[in-house]
Amino acid sequence: MKQERYNDLMWRGIGELTQDEIAEGWHWCRDWDGLLVGPGMFETCACQCEGVRK
């Protein structure tokens, strides 16, 4: 995911996660107060969400 895309989703409320992005492990993380996290991010490694690829 590109930084611009992340910013749109996370901070500007533009768009929604696609099936492909979800398949990659992107999700709104309950362990991080709804932060959008995904592959390669520290937060993803630390989160306890079930079924998330790390």
Ligand SMILES: [Zn+2]
């Ligand atoms: Zn999570």
